[in-house]
Amino acid sequence: MRHISPSSALLGGVLIGIAAVTLLLFNGRIMGVTGIARGVMEPQRRDWLWRVVFLAGLAAGPFVYTAMIGAPVTIELTRSVPVLIVGGFLVGFGTCAANGCTSGHGVCGLGLLSRRSVMVTVTFMITSMATVFVIRHLLGGA
Amino acid sequence: MKALAVALIAGLVFGIGLTISDMINPARVLAFLDVSGAWDPTLALVLLGATGVTALGFRMILRRQRPMFGSQFRLPSRKEVDVPLVWGAGLFGIGWGMVGLCPGPAFGVLLLGHWETYVFFPAMIAGMLTHAALQRAPRAARSEA
Numbered sequence: 001m002r003h004i005s006p007s008s009a010l011l012g013g014v015l016i017g018i019a020a021v022t023l024l025l026f027n028g029r030i031m032g033v034t035g036i037a038r039g040v041m042e043p044q045r046r047d048w049l050w051r052v053v054f055l056a057g058l059a060a061g062p063f064v065y066t067a068m069i070g071a072p073v074t075i076e077l078t079r080s081v082p083v084l085i086v087g088g089f090l091v092g093f094g095t096c097a098a099n100g101c102t103s104g105h106g107v108c109g110l111g112l113l114s115r116r117s118v119m120v121t122v123t124f125m126i127t128s129m130a131t132v133f134v135i136r137h138l139l140g141g142a
Numbered sequence: 143m144k145a146l147a148v149a150l151i152a153g154l155v156f157g158i159g160l161t162i163s164d165m166i167n168p169a170r171v172l173a174f175l176d177v178s179g180a181w182d183p184t185l186a187l188v189l190l191g192a193t194g195v196t197a198l199g200f201r202m203i204l205r206r207q208r209p210m211f212g213s214q215f216r217l218p219s220r221k222e223v224d225v226p227l228v229w230g231a232g233l234f235g236i237g238w239g240m241v242g243l244c245p246g247p248a249f250g251v252l253l254l255g256h257w258e259t260y261v262f263f264p265a266m267i268a269g270m271l272t273h274a275a276l277q278r279a280p281r282a283a284r285s286e287a
Contacts, residue, residue, distance in 0.1 A: 001173070004164045009184045012163025013191020019156035020192070021199035026148040028209030028216055031156065033245040038270055053146050054153040059252045061157015062166065073161055075251055076169035077258045083240055088248075088262040090237025092269025095245055097230025099218065102244045103156075105231075106189060111196025119223045124235035131239025132175040 001076065020108050023054075032104020033058070034095040078142065098124070145211045157250050163188045166250040168242025175239055237269075 020031040027050065029036075036051045062073040079087070095101040098120050100109065109117020135141040157166075164170040165188055173182035208214055238244050241262055243251070248266055251259045 001167070001169055002164070004170070004184050006183075006187055009163045009187035010191040012159045012161075012165065013188035013193075014195055015155050015159030015162065016188065017192040017195025017199065019152045019159060020196050021203065022148060022155065023152040024200060024209065024215070025203045026210045026212075027145050027152075028212040028214060030217060031152060033249060034270075037245060037249070037267075038274065041267075041271060041274060050146055050149040054149040055249050057150045057153020058157040058160075058246065058249045059153075061154050061159075061250060062161045062254060064154055065158050065161040068158075073166070073254060075167040075254060075256060077167075077242065077256055079241055079258055079262075081261055084258055084261040085265045087237040087240035087243075088265025089269040089272075090233050090240070091244060091248070091262075092237075092266035092271075093273045094230045094232070094234030094237060094269070096270050096273035097226050098234055099220075099227065099230070101234065101246070102238075103246045107192040108196055108200070110189075110193045111200050113197075114218075114221075116218075116220065116223055116227060120227060120231040123228055123231035124238060127232045127235030128175050128239035129177050129235075131236045132172055133178060135240070136176055137178060 002074070016103075016107055017111075020103075020111070024108075030104060030108050032100045032108060034101045035099070035104055038096060094124075148211065156246065159188075159192075160247055160250050166247040168247075170242075171244075171247070172239075172242040175242075 023029050023031045033055075036054055039045055040048050040051045040055070042048075066072055091101075098105070100117070100120065102124075105114075105117040105120040110121060160166045164184060170182065170184055173180065174185035203209075204215065234244075243259070243262055245266065248259070248263055252263060
């Protein structure tokens, strides 16, 4: 993994916060990716276009970064197909049941000091850390 | 049109923020979640920076009557902590810990060309659609009765 300085981490976080503030100030919307994506799947709501545009911008973000910094974006992900399928399904199903994920409850909800968001964030932090502990330290995985 | 430009800019800034802080990299996220291993605090700093901005910014914005380009703020109305909320968050965390991707980064990595993400992403969408279908089912049954 490349080195990430604490200032890059904070700067990245501040940019994410600015994105959330921008969406609320101008459009009156909470920047929660789960809710935004779910709205795309309900075309009868007739407000899907801004959602698609937001998600396209999100997917284009790494390329704008490369254009600005000149460094390619590399990610590291080595998981078997069954783990990817089960993990992906749990993320999709769980975030919808919880009405939000790391962006909606984490970034936005914690900023609003919402009790629901604090509860959700604490819960998914605990189960994700427990899952990594089981995979890495009990099962000897990566 | 103005609202669409805002959505595009917000999405881009979000994606750039995730990239600068390496939060689109599942290995970085898993290193944070691995509290008993070589713990990497990056995610905590990212969340600190982001919630610092939203805590200050949201408070000022919500003093307004309405957003700049819209008639009203669309905020979640429910306040109570209910059971599905907690088990949903629990299931999400298990999936997050298995792979290291949550919905934001799952969209962020979509054009980077890693085959693993093209297995994860449809499975995530299937999970969302399954939840939506289960939500509709009991309601449909009630309305028929």
